[in-house]
Amino acid sequence: MARPIAFTARPTGVGRARIGSLSTPHGTIATPQFMPVGTQATVKSLTPGDLRAAEVQVILANTYHLSLRPGHERIARLGGLHRFMGWDGPILTDSGGFQVFSLAHLGRVDEDGVTFASHLDGSSQRLTPERAIEIQEALGSDIAMAFDQLVDATRRAAEVEDAMARTHRWAERCLAAHTRQDQALFGIVQGGVDAGLRRESVAAIAGLGFDGIAIGGLSVGETKAQMTSTLDVVADALADDPRVRYLMGVGSPPDFFVAVERGIDLFDCVLPTRVARNGQLWTSEGKLNLRNARFLDDPAPPDPACLCETCRNHSRAYLAHLFRAEELLAYRLSSLHNVTYTQDLMRRIRAALDDGSYGTLREAVTAQYGSAGARIDKPAVTDR
RNA sequence: GGGUAGGUUGAGCAGGUGGUGAGCUCCGCUGACUGUAGAUCAGCCGUCUUCGACUGUGGGGGUUCGAUUCCCUCCCUGCCCA
Numbered sequence: 001m002a003r004p005i006a007f008t009a010r011p012t013g014v015g016r017a018r019i020g021s022l023s024t025p026h027g028t029i030a031t032p033q034f035m036p037v038g039t040q041a042t043v044k045s046l047t048p049g050d051l052r053a054a055e056v057q058v059i060l061a062n063t064y065h066l067s068l069r070p071g072h073e074r075i076a077r078l079g080g081l082h083r084f085m086g087w088d089g090p091i092l093t094d095s096g097g098f099q100v101f102s103l104a105h106l107g108r109v110d111e112d113g114v115t116f117a118s119h120l121d122g123s124s125q126r127l128t129p130e131r132a133i134e135i136q137e138a139l140g141s142d143i144a145m146a147f148d149q150l151v152d153a154t155r156r157a158a159e160v161e162d163a164m165a166r167t168h169r170w171a172e173r174c175l176a177a178h179t180r181q182d183q184a185l186f187g188i189v190q191g192g193v194d195a196g197l198r199r200e201s202v203a204a205i206a207g208l209g210f211d212g213i214a215i216g217g218l219s220v221g222e223t224k225a226q227m228t229s230t231l232d233v234v235a236d237a238l239a240d241d242p243r244v245r246y247l248m249g250v251g252s253p254p255d256f257f258v259a260v261e262r263g264i265d266l267f268d269c270v271l272p273t274r275v276a277r278n279g280q281l282w283t284s285e286g287k288l289n290l291r292n293a294r295f296l297d298d299p300a301p302p303d304p305a306c307l308c309e310t311c312r313n314h315s316r317a318y319l320a321h322l323f324r325a326e327e328l329l330a331y332r333l334s335s336l337h338n339v340t341y342t343q344d345l346m347r348r349i350r351a352a353l354d355d356g357s358y359g360t361l362r363e364a365v366t367a368q369y370g371s372a373g374a375r376i377d378k379p380a381v382t383d384r
Numbered sequence: 385g386g387g388u389a390g391g392u393u394g395a396g397c398a399g400g401u402g403g404u405g406a407g408c409u410c411c412g413c414u415g416a417c418u419g420u421a422g423a424u425c426a427g428c429c430g431u432c433u434u435c436g437a438c439u440g441u442g443g444g445g446g447u448u449c450g451a452u453u454c455c456c457u458c459c460c461u462g463c464c465c466a
Contacts, residue, residue: 035419037419037420038420039420040420044420044423045423060419062419062420065420065421092419094419095419097419098419098420099419099420099421101419102419102420102421103421106421118421119421120421145419148419150419188419214419216419217419218418218419219418219419220418220419246419247419248419249418249419250418250419251418252418255418267419268418268419269418269419270417270418270419270420270422271417271418273420274417274418274420274422274423274424275416275417275418276423277422277423277424278416278417278422278423278424278425279423280416280417289414289415291413291414292413292414293412293413293414323423326423328423330423331423334423
C-alpha cells in the first residue's frame with residue numbers, strides 16, 4: 001500500500017544538513033521547513049490568504065484544543081479541518097502530548113493515558129493514545145503525531161526515563177489504533193537531555209513503522225548547550241534513517257541553524273507569532289520591540305529588507321502607534337511580518353545549503369540575534 | 385456675596401480626626417516569551433550615593449516635643465442659594 005507521504009532528501013555537505021521534499025495529500029513541502037502554529041484552527045490573527053502570501057507551506061493545529069472546542073466530530077461533519085478553516089495546504093496535528101506537559105497541574109498521568117480538567121470549563125477529560133489518534137483522524141490532518149509524554153528534562157533521571165518508556169508503549173498503541181490511509185503518523189523520540197536515554201529512545205521509536213521521526217522534549221527549559229548536544233546524539237543515532245525528521249517546538253532564528261546542521265527537516269514553534277503579538281519583530285537588524293519609545297518617530301519599515309505587506313506599506317512609527325492604541329491591526333501586521341521573515345529565513349537556509357554560503361548566512365543571522373545566540377556553540381561548519 | 389463638599393506622587397483614587405501616606409488602577413519606561421490556558425507575563429514608574437535614605441497630603445502662618453490631622457488666613461474646583 002502506498003504511503004500517505006513520501007520524503008526524499010539529499011546531503012548538502014554541510015554537517016548532516018539535507019535538502020528535501022516531502023509530499024503529502026495536500027501538497028509538497030520543501031525542507032528544511034517551518035510550520036507556524038495554528039492551535040485553534042487559526043494561526044492567530046492571520047487568514048489562510050495571509051499564510052499563502054507569506055509562502056507558508058504547512059501549518060500545525062492542535063488535537064487537544066480542537067477536541068474540546070469546537071469538537072472534532074463537528075469538524076468532521078463540516079468536512080474536515082482543511083475545509084473548516086479554509087486552508088487547503090498540508091496540516092500537521094499535534095497529539096495533545098504537549099498539553100499533558102503544559103497543563104500538568106490540571107491532570108494526572110497513568111499507564112493508560114491522561115485524565116485532566118478542561119482548561120475551558122473544568123470538565124473531566126480523558127486522553128489516551130487511541131483517543132488522540134481517533135481525534136486526529138476525525139480532523140483529517142495530513143500528518144498525525146503519536147501521543148507522547150514529555151517531562152522537564154531537569155527532573156530526576158527516573159522520572160525522565162519513566163516518561164520515555166511510557167512514550168514508547170504509547171507509540172505502539174498509536175500505530176495499532178491508526179487506520180486512515182491518507183494520513184501519515186510520526187513517532188516522537190523522548191529521553192530528556194540524557195544521551196543514553198535518547199539513544200534508547202531513537203532505537204525504540206525508529207524501530208516502529210512510523211512515517212516520520214519527531215524529536216520532542218527539547219526547548220522546554222534546558223540550556224542551549226544541552227539542546228545542541230542532545231541533537232548531536234539523536235542525529236548520530238538517526239544517521240542512516242531515511243525518514244523525515246521533525247524537531248518539535250523549535251525555534252528562534254539561531255536555533256534553526258543548530259538544528260538544520262544536525263539533520264532536522266521540519267520545525268514548528270509559537271515564537272514568531274507569539275512574540276509578534278507582544279511587539280517583537282524579527283528583522284535583518286535583529287529583534288525589534290515596536291513598543292519601545294524610540295520607534296514612535298521612525299518612518300522606516302519594520303525591516304527594510306523584507307517585502308511582506310507590512311513592510312511594503314507601513315512604518316515602525318505606525319506599528320508603534322497601533323501597539324500603544326491596542327489596535328487589532330498591530331497583531332496581524334506583526335504576525336504577518338514575523339511569519340514572512342521566518343519563511344524567508346528557511347528559504348535562505350535552503351538556498352545557502354545549495355550554493356555554499358551557509359556558513360556566511362549562519363554567522364550573519366547569529367550575529368543579528370546576538371543575545372539569543374550567545375549561548376549557542378560556534379558554527380559547526382564553514383563554507384566550502 | 386452666603387452656604388456646602390473638596391484640593392494626596394502625570395491621570396483617577398484609597399487612606400489618614402497629634403507620633404509608620406511612596407498603597408492601588410491607568411498612563412508611561414524596559415524586559416521576557418520556543419510541539420499556544422499567552423493580543424500575555426514580569427520589573428520599574430517622587431529624588432538620591434537604591435539590601436537603604438530623603439522628600440512629599442493646595443500656599444502661608446500658628447499651636448505642639450511632634451501637624452496630613454487642630455487653629456487662622458489666602459488660593460483653586462464642583463454644587464446649592466442670592
